[in-house]
Amino acid sequence: MPLSERRLDAFADKHAWQIPFDTSPRHLAGPGDARHVTHGLAAAGWTTVSDPLSAEIVMASPDHRYRLQFDPQSATSAWWRLRAASADNEHGWYAEFGELVP
Structure with missing residues (x-):
């Protein structure tokens, strides 16, 4: 389901302080969601090798x-390796990469 412009603007306003550089459109930047990466990799055949009860994902x-x-x-400041x-x-x-990588 696509997001409305209003919801995208609200997200950008909420997270604007975390974006240390000019990004346009703003909804493409922000703290991100690990699932956007991990679900795409899983669909491409990558496997999870970490403990499913851990906050760490490998x-x-x-x-x-x-x-x-x-x-x-x-x-350290590196959340992604x-x-x-x-x-x-x-x-x-x-x-x-640090936590603010979109």
């Missing part, structure tokens, strides 16, 4: 090369 790609970790209780394992001719890498 998912693995179908080929097990990539891992995504969402930890809203992290001691994406890691890629080394492959034949490629180095591994990782990226970290």
Whole structure:
């Protein structure tokens, strides 16, 4: 069900203080919802490998090369961590994102 302009505006007004840079349209930014990411990855074949009773979510790609970790209780400012394992001719890498990533 699509959201009305009024609801999108209300969401943007509520979360505007959390957006440290100019984003347009404003409803595309904000604190986000982990389910927007995790549900999409699950539909693409990623599996959850973390404890279902934990606030932390860890998912693995179908080929097990990539891992995504969402930890809203992290001691650092990084709530999201994406890691890629080394492959034949490629180095591994990782990226970290804070809580305000849309």
